[in-house]
Amino acid sequence: MAREHEQITTIFNETYPNLCRFLESLLGRDNQAQDIAQESFLRLYQTEFGQIPISEARFWLFRVARNLALNELDKKRTRIKFWQRVGEVFRVQSQSPAELLELNEAQKAVRKLLDSLPEHQRSALLLREEEEMSYREIAFVLNVSESKIKIDIFRARAALRAEWQKREENKR
C-alpha cells in the first residue's frame, strides 16, 4: 500500500510539469493548462485508476488531458467563422511561450514553426521528442492508428525542414 502511494506520487511529480508543458502547446500559455492538467489527474484517479496499471497511467493522463484541451478549443472554434481553414484554428493565439523565455534564436524559431503545424502533427512530434513516447504509445494518447502517427511525425519534420530552409533563404 505504501509502495502504491509512492508510485502515485512519483507519477504526479514526473508527469505534472510535462503535462502542463504539453497542454501549453495546445492552448497557449495563459489558457488553463494547469486547470486542465489538474482536472485530468482528478478525473483519472476518480474513475479509472482501479483498472489501469500504474505503468500506463502516464499515457491515460496525456490522453485525457488532450481531449479536455481539444474540448476547450472546440468551444473557441465555434465562435470563429466557419470558412477559416481548420488547421489555422489550432495555432496558438496568445503570446507564445518562446518569446517569454530565454531561448536562443534557433530554439525560438523552431518553437514558432511548431505552432504553425496542424494540431495532430504538432502533438505527435512533441510527444515523440519531449515525452519520448513510442509510436504505439503516441497512437494511444491521440487515439489514432500507429501508421497515422508514422505519417504525421514524418510530415511534421518535413514541414519544419521546408519552413526552415525557406527562412534561411530569406535571410540571405
Added chain:
Amino acid sequence: MKIRFFLALVLFLLSVLAAGDSKSFSVSARSGERRVQFQVMTIEENAGGRKVLAETIVEGLPGTDFNINLQTERFKMQARFLTDLIASDALKVRANLNTRRLFGYSPANLPLYEEDAQKHALEINFDETIVLLPFGRGAAETLKIEITPTLLSASMSETPLKINIGKQLSSGEIFVEAAKIPHRFETEVVLLADGHEVARAVADSLLEEAGEIVLQPDAKAEKEITEKPLTVKLSVDKYTRSRPADSVAISFNVFRAQNNQIETIIPKAAGAAPLGGELRYVLEENYFSGGKKYELKFKVRLAKGERAD
C-alpha cells in the same frame, strides 16, 4: 405513442369546451408531496454482456427536466427531457433529440455535418425504463443510455433539485445536467372590441405543448363573434428565468371554424412577456365586418399549485 398523444389532446379540448373555465391538472396539488428520481446509466452492451460505464442520478420535484449531452470528436448529441407527473403512477416524458455528426469535408475543405432532430412523447409507468441509443442499433457493441424513473416520498430537505454524480467516464464525453422550471401555466386570452372585452377563455397549458382555446363570447359581443367563435391554438414555448420577473415566450395561431370550414385569422405569431404580464395583438380588420377594432390580449401565469422555483 401517437395515438395516446392525440387522445390526450382530444380530452384536453373536450374538457376546455365543456367547462369553459380553468381546470388544473389533478396531481398539481399533490406534487409537493412527491419527488421523482431519474437514474441515468450509460451502458456498453455486446455479445459478452453489459457493462456500466457511467451513472448520474437526478432527483427533484415532479416537473424536473434533464439533458443528456454526449460529445465525441466527431459526434454530438443533445437529448432534452421534459418530465411531468400526470397521475400518481404515470410520467409523461417528452424527449427532444438532436444529433450532429461530422460526415467529412467538402471539396472546398469545409466540414460537412449530418444532423438529425427527433421529438418523442412517451408516457411511462414507474416500472418502465427509457432506453436511448445514441448511435442506433445493429452494431456488435451498442451504447445504451437507460433512464429509470422512481417515485419517492418527499425528503426532509426542501431542495428543488439534486444531482448525484456517480461513476463517470474519464473522457468526459457524457454530461448530464438538470433544471427545474415551471411546466404548468394558466393562459388567459381575452378578445377586445374597441378596447372592451367581448370574449375570453382561460385554459391550462403545458410547456412546449400546443393546445386549442376557444374564446367564449359574452353578451356584448357582435353576432359574428357569437356565431363564429375564435379559436386560439397556443403553446408556451419557453420559460426564462430573469429579473425582475421570469418571462415566457408563446407562439400561437388564430382561426375560426364553421361547418367544417376553417378560416385562418392569424397564421403564425409569437411573442414574449413577463410572467403575468400582458401581450397584445391587433387583429386585421378584413376579417370583421362590424367596423370595430379587435385585439387579443394574452396573459400567462403559473398554474395553481405550480411553483416558480
Added chain:
Amino acid sequence: MNCQYTEKISLLVDGEMSAEETRNVEAHLANCADCERLKNDFLFFRRQIKESARQMTATANILPNQKLKNKNYLWRRQVPLPVSAFALIMIALAAFGAWSAFSRFGRSENNPVSEITKQSASPEKKFAPPEQSELSLARFDKGGRAEIYTIRRQSADGNEPGGNEK
C-alpha cells in the same frame, strides 16, 4: 528529394524499425548524402525542441519571474499552484491510492513507472493496445441513427433487449 528511403529516416531517428531494417537504412546512409543531411536536420530539430522544452518545464508552473512581472500582461490569468492546492491534491491522491490499493487486492501487475519512460521500440513491450482499453465512446459510432424507446423492467436483471417499443 525522391529517395525511397526518405520516410524511413524518420523511423530511424525514432528507433522504430527492426534491427534488420535499421541495418539496411544505415547502410544506405553511407551512400546517400541527401538522406544523411535529412537525418541531421531531423536530429537538429529534436535538439532544439528538447532543449527549449527543458526551459519551458522549469517555468511551467512556478510564480512568474521578475522579468515577466515587469511587463504589463493584462491578458494573463494564469494561477500559480499554491501550496494549499498542492497539498489538497496530494491528500486526494493518497486517499485514492489507498482506496484503489484496497480494491485492487489480488492484482499482480505492478510495474515501476521508470520502465515506460525509457525509450523502447520492442514490439513485445507491455502495453495494452488501444482496441482493448478504449475510453472514448467513438468506438460505438458506426453512423447509425439515434433511437429512443421504453421497455418494461424485469424484476431481477432488467435486461430485455427486444422490449416493446412505442
